[in-house]
Amino acid sequence: MEKELVNTILEKEFNELSSNERIALNDYCSSEEEFEHLKMVFLSVESLKKSETIQPSIETKNSLDDIFAQKHGHKQRAIWYNSALVVLYPKEKAFVKRPLVQIAAIGLLFLLAYPIINSSKIQDQTENQLAEVKVEKQKEKPSRVTTSNPVSTDSNVETGIEPIIYTRSEHADPIYEDVMVATAEMSVEEYIPEPEVVFAAEPAMAERPDGIYNESTTITFSQPASAQPQVFDLLTSTF
Amino acid sequence: MKIFRAQHNTFTDEELMQAISKGDKRAFDELYNRYAAALLRYFMRMLWKDREKSEDFVHDLFAKIVNKPEYFDPTRSFKTWVYSVANNMCKNEYKKAEVRKGMSNGLDNHYALSDTSVNVMNEVQDSFFQEAFVKNLAELDDKHKEAFSLRHIEGLSIKEIAEVLEINEGTVKSRLFYATKYLAESLKEFNPIENR
Secondary structure, three states: OOHHHHHHHHHOOHHHOOHHHHHHHOOOOOOHHHHHHHHHHHHHHHHHHHHOOOOOOHHHHHHHHHHHHHHOOOOOOOOHHHHHHHHHOOOOOOHHHOHHHHHHHHHHHHHHHHHHHHHHHHHHHHHHHHHHHHHHHHHHHHHOOEOOOOOOOHHHOOOOOOOOEEEEOOOOOOHHHHOOOOOOOOOOOOOOOOOOOOOOOOOHHHOOOOOOOOOOOOEEEEOOHHHOHHHHHHHHOOO | OOOOOOOHHHOOHHHHHHHHHOOOHHHHHHHHHHHHHHHHHHHHHHOOOOHHHHHHHHHHHHHHHHHOHHHOOOOOOHHHHHHHHHHHHHHHHHHHHHHHHHHOOOOOHHHHHHHHHHHHHHHHOOOHHHHHHHHHHHHOOHHHHHHHHHHHHOOOOHHHHHHHHOOOHHHHHHHHHHHHHHHHHHOHHHOHHHHO
16 A cells, blocks of 8 residues: 555545545445544554654673674774763753753853953952042142132143143132123123133043032133133134 | 764665675664664564564674675665565574474463563553554464565565565565455454444
């Protein structure tokens, strides 16, 4: 009997058979009863195949291995990496239980966790450095001119483009008092701007690493451009 | 693993036999893994479910492969060849059994073995119907049983069975037809239509 016919018997009911299939099966079964008996035979064969899980014993294999070794003169030399692989990667174990896989997984975890562990160290180092910088700056402060008047002394005027930074003490007037606001009552002539003091906050990083402005700390500002002729020339120059 | 050694599991049976004749142990292991269990089951069916005898036959067959690989004709299919060797071993055993039967006191050892095996099958399978099928298959005469087993359990083609049993294809078909009808008739008592 062909495989297709066996499959037809296993998969279909008698009343589902086509005329061609009935003709092909006619020798084996002509009635529904006979068809069912035939189906039982092949169902039994299928379940028999599934239930037969017997394996030859280990002794049989060992004995055959000895015969093979005798026939070919020597036992095959074990290769070191094969024995290592047998230990590290035993195929009979589940994939996740193989030592090589477990070692690899631990290595991967460590690799992924290392930057996270290391980042806290880097952060500590950065904080230490910032603290050192802060201490150094505090030491440097007395050398600078501390004044409420933004007029520089000759010794503090630098010839470079960089603005000279002055430090203003806490007791100085608040910044907003220096800003003159024009009102509607004032005429154009009345509004004569005083020598303007332009303040620029020193980068907050110098005081606090997170850049948050803190009122209690000293306020720093740069020298006005008018006080630096070379900068003023640079700004007003035409090309 | 591929880096280190040849993939024997991709070799054909015939290529493995060539490698075995050159002393390749891994080729032998691969061939053993492919056929040992199937041949053991085949021997179990053909030799009255005698596990010990079946193990011995598997051992002898593979010992033959190791010692005399030149017996295998590379122009033939290995599967066909190995089953024909297995079948001849069974036939020899039948002849020996006949001689022993003639010399015995009338007790049939095979029935005793068969009964034991039925008990073993009972432990493995709960199905009474399955048990009856196995019993009826065992009761089939040898030539029909071997044809049916090779075709429907081992999965050989009709042409391969003809080669194994050294008979023509028409005879194989005829034996299969008879065996199938016999088994279907013998399972009539479990009429599925009446049981519906």
